[in-house]
Amino acid sequence: MAPPPVLAADALLSLLVPLTQVIIGVLVVAAVVVSVHRLVQRGPTRMGGAMLLIGGALVCVAVLSYLVQSF
Secondary structure, X not given: OOOOOOOHHHHHHHHHHHHHHHHHHHHHHHHHXXXXXXXXXXXXXXXXHHHHHHHHHHHHHHHHHHHHHHO
């Protein structure tokens, strides 16, 4: 039984997947930085709820990235 032929499209896709993950990661970090900056401007009264919200968002992103990589 011969192995299936290697397609150029598969090689291109395998090169682009890490690039898309880096782009998504940079956008997530930028969104977190902007939201933390706005949070600091509002003052310490809203820090507790906002930190819970940011922590929950980071956990959700981590779980989603784990699930996507497992497929």
